[in-house]
Amino acid sequence: MAILKICKYPEPVLKKRTLEVKKVSEADKRLIEDMIETMKASGGVGLAANQVGISKRIFVFNPSEEDWRADALINPVIIKRRISEKTEEGCLSLPGITAEVRRYKYVLVEGLDIDGRHVRFEAKGLLARIIQHEVDHLDGKLFIDRLNPLRRMMSLRRFAKEGAE
Ligand code: NI
Numbered sequence: 001m002a003i004l005k006i007c008k009y010p011e012p013v014l015k016k017r018t019l020e021v022k023k024v025s026e027a028d029k030r031l032i033e034d035m036i037e038t039m040k041a042s043g044g045v046g047l048a049a050n051q052v053g054i055s056k057r058i059f060v061f062n063p064s065e066e067d068w069r070a071d072a073l074i075n076p077v078i079i080k081r082r083i084s085e086k087t088e089e090g091c092l093s094l095p096g097i098t099a100e101v102r103r104y105k106y107v108l109v110e111g112l113d114i115d116g117r118h119v120r121f122e123a124k125g126l127l128a129r130i131i132q133h134e135v136d137h138l139d140g141k142l143f144i145d146r147l148n149p150l151r152r153m154m155s156l157r158r159f160a161k162e163g164a165e
Contacts, residue, residue, distance in 0.1 A: 001037045004052040009094050009142060009159065018048075018055045018138045021074050024116040028058065028074070032114055035060045036050045036070040044132040048137035051093050059134035063127040073111045073119070075133055080108035087129065089143050096162040099155050101146050103132045 007013055012158045021028060031054060039047040039060055049058040062070040081104040090098040110120035123131055133143060144152050 002034050002036075003041045004034050004038045004048075004093050006038065006042060007051055007053055009144075011093075013055060014052055014093055014137070014142060015140045016050065016055055017065060017140045018057045020051050020057050021112070024112060024114065027058070031056075032055055032058060033070045036062075039070065039092075044094050045126065046134045048093060048134045050137060050140075057138045059138065061127070061130045061134065063125075063130055064110070072114045073109070073131070073134075074113070074116075076109055076111035076131065076133060076134055076138070078107050078109050078131065079120075082106040089129070089133065091133070091143050093137075094142065094144065094155075094159055097155050097157050097159045099143065099147055101133075101143050101150060103129050104156075107131055109135075 031049065034159055035049065035052060036049050039054060039062065045063060046059060048063040049056045057075045059071060060070055060072045061074065083105040084102050086100045086102045088098050089101040105125045105128060106122060108122050109131050112120050145157050147155060
């Protein structure tokens with residue numbers, strides 16, 4: 001397993017819609033293991049494949065802070081959304097900044113697991129938020145793109161000042 005380099009805003013791969021996975025290959029499984037390792041190492045709760053430069057519809061997530069029970073979802077589709085709320089959110093591709101983003105409290109999502117099996121489940125709270133954030137990534141969208149133009153500009157200004165390594 002390896003720790004991968006995380007792409008930061010404004011790298012173009014983050015703005016591009018990612019490609020559907022036709023069949024989950026051994027290379028995809030290795031990528032998922034590396035992504036989980038990378039997510040753990042950076043203390044994130046979710047990571048999309050295009051954040052490590054691979055333009056495929058894959059993300060990994062770990063909604064639990066107590067135990068590292070990370071999982072992956074491939075070709076995710078959100079089928080149902082219920083009740084919106086605003087909560088503070090950050091992103092490994094925009095280190096140093098957070099903002100209040102409107103998301104849904106409950107989502108019904110389906111996709112494939114690491115073994116290529118079809119899965120469908122309802123998620124709530126942090127997991128629901130992670131899923132929406134990561135599906136946005138796979139569509140080439142960052143959380144700042146969910147803000148109004150003024151707040152987006154202020155966030156990017158803050159990122160330029162504090163997020164730069
Ligand atoms: Ni993110």
